Amino acid sequence: MKPFRYARPGGVAEAVRSGAEQPGSRFLAGGTNLVDLMKLGVERPDLVVDVGGLGLDEIVVDSGGGLRIGANVRNSDLAVHPAVRRELPMLSQALLSGASGQLRNQATAAGNLLQRTRCVYFQDVSKPCNKREPGSGCPARQGDHRNLAVLGGSAACIATHPSDFAVALAAADAEVAVTGPAGERTLRLDELYLLPGEHPERETSLAPGDLITAIVVPPLPFGTTSAYRKVRDRASYAFAVASVAAAIDVTDGVVRDVRIALGAVAPKPWRAHRAEDALRGLEPTASAFRAAVEAELSVAEPLPDNAFKLPLTANVVVSVLSDLTGASR
Amino acid sequence: MQLSVNGQSRDLELDNRTTLLDALREHLGLIGSKKGCDHGQCGACTVLLDGRRTNACLVLAVTCAGREVATIEGLAGPDGLHPVQQAFVEHDGFQCGYCTPGQIMSAVGMLEEFERGWPSAVTGEVQPAGLTAPEIRERMSGNLCRCGAYVGILAALTDVASRS
Numbered sequence: 001m002k003p004f005r006y007a008r009p010g011g012v013a014e015a016v017r018s019g020a021e022q023p024g025s026r027f028l029a030g031g032t033n034l035v036d037l038m039k040l041g042v043e044r045p046d047l048v049v050d051v052g053g054l055g056l057d058e059i060v061v062d063s064g065g066g067l068r069i070g071a072n073v074r075n076s077d078l079a080v081h082p083a084v085r086r087e088l089p090m091l092s093q094a095l096l097s098g099a100s101g102q103l104r105n106q107a108t109a110a111g112n113l114l115q116r117t118r119c120v121y122f123q124d125v126s127k128p129c130n131k132r133e134p135g136s137g138c139p140a141r142q143g144d145h146r147n148l149a150v151l152g153g154s155a156a157c158i159a160t161h162p163s164d165f166a167v168a169l170a171a172a173d174a175e176v177a178v179t180g181p182a183g184e185r186t187l188r189l190d191e192l193y194l195l196p197g198e199h200p201e202r203e204t205s206l207a208p209g210d211l212i213t214a215i216v217v218p219p220l221p222f223g224t225t226s227a228y229r230k231v232r233d234r235a236s237y238a239f240a241v242a243s244v245a246a247a248i249d250v251t252d253g254v255v256r257d258v259r260i261a262l263g264a265v266a267p268k269p270w271r272a273h274r275a276e277d278a279l280r281g282l283e284p285t286a287s288a289f290r291a292a293v294e295a296e297l298s299v300a301e302p303l304p305d306n307a308f309k310l311p312l313t314a315n316v317v318v319s320v321l322s323d324l325t326g327a328s329r
Numbered sequence: 330m331q332l333s334v335n336g337q338s339r340d341l342e343l344d345n346r347t348t349l350l351d352a353l354r355e356h357l358g359l360i361g362s363k364k365g366c367d368h369g370q371c372g373a374c375t376v377l378l379d380g381r382r383t384n385a386c387l388v389l390a391v392t393c394a395g396r397e398v399a400t401i402e403g404l405a406g407p408d409g410l411h412p413v414q415q416a417f418v419e420h421d422g423f424q425c426g427y428c429t430p431g432q433i434m435s436a437v438g439m440l441e442e443f444e445r446g447w448p449s450a451v452t453g454e455v456q457p458a459g460l461t462a463p464e465i466r467e468r469m470s471g472n473l474c475r476c477g478a479y480v481g482i483l484a485a486l487t488d489v490a491s492r493s
């Protein structure tokens with residue numbers, strides 16, 4: 001591991017100042033991804049700013065059912081919170097489907113959002129990778145791409161975002177509260193995450209010193225009718241090969257509103273707006289769900305070894321929405 | 330820095346790159362916690378940090394000042410083995426033994442989580458009164474055993490859970 005300076009700031013302002021002043025600094029919270037990547041030589045910060053002691057660990061439920069989740073709330077505390085389980089089951093289910101008991105105890109909410117791809121080329125410093133070393137190339141298209149993206153990728157990079165939690169947050173229209181050198185602002189998840197394009201090394205719109213202090217989830221009245229389902233290569237403790245977070249409101253026999261986000265198929269949690277638009281106003285039937293998800297996936301660009309993700313994702317979407325609405329399959 | 334391990338405060342001078350696992354093993358001589366994968370994938374390094382199970386290989390020791398670390402060395406009481414240790418012996422919960430300290434520390438943390446009413450990925454809307462086999466398998470999935478002693482581990486933990 002490359003030597004680094006270690007700082008333990010006394011407050012958010014000091015953390016932001018430290019992070020902004022030193023190029024190549026990293027904020028450390030749970031560390032379950034950062035410390036691992038530092039061991040692998042993928043992350044080589046000169047300064048590690050430990051934000052673990054800043055508090056930021058409260059879950060506040062507002063009267064409308066919205067949530068403000070402190071950046072340092074541990075994954076396990078959030079997953080088991082009674083209001084989260086009641087108001088947004090997909091959020092709790094996504095968290096509980098991720099990692100292991102040990103990792104969920106250590107990993108934080110904001111850290112989960114900012115974890116890096118598990119693409120094997122990214123994690124292996126002996127291999128080229130446009131994300132790790134811009135311009136060095138990408139062996140994935142001709143190589144190991146079974147777990148990689150079918151949506152939103154580019155010629156430079158088809159890495160997937162590994163988080164389960166972020167998929168459920170995308171479906172819930174969550175925002176992140178950020179404190180940076182220029183003050184505070186909020187970003188929708190869609191504004192936080194960038195697609196790779198020609199610059200896969202830029203994954204988020206966060207600038208040096210920008211610190212996520214909280215995740216804000218607006219009230220979702222039909223969030224109680226939501227679910228997260230994850231398909232993986234083994235029953236537990238594995239990343240998704242396909243996942244779906246969905247919430248649906250059926251009133252008077254038609255879909256009044258619906259939220260669908262897809263995981264493990266794109267460089268960011270993939271909000272399926274096209275499928276949602278296709279479903280509003282329709283009767284909730286398995287064939288309508290299938291047509292909607294197929295419209296979403298029509299823009300996919302699969303490769304030989306990850307094309308299976310298209311029928312798999314479609315099947316999981318149909319299955320989750322059918323279960324939530326009681327539609328027969 | 331000061332590190333509190335098994336109720337004792339220890340003074341250490343560490344490179345800030347040192348993980349909690351290396352601090353325990355290489356600097357304090359507490360070699361019960363094992364280094365398996367060193368990447369948070371196997372669970373052999375599991376300790377309790379402020380009472381919660383975590384992978385010591387992914388925690389920088391410098392971040393542990395003022396926190397309480399519990400390792401396998403501090404688990405047995407003056408009257409003998411901890412019930413989880415005793416159950417592993419009675420049910421052949423190991424073969425080579427390398428993953429065992431991590432399995433046991435993880436199980437101690439897991440039982441505490443269940444007592445607190447924490448659901449798991451296989452829990453329905455209502456948590457079962459006792460730990461079922463699917464619940465134990467899911468909750469212990471962060472601990473791998475290359476010998477494949479899972480049958481004995483499951484029996485040991487089913488036994489402990491039924492007695493507590």
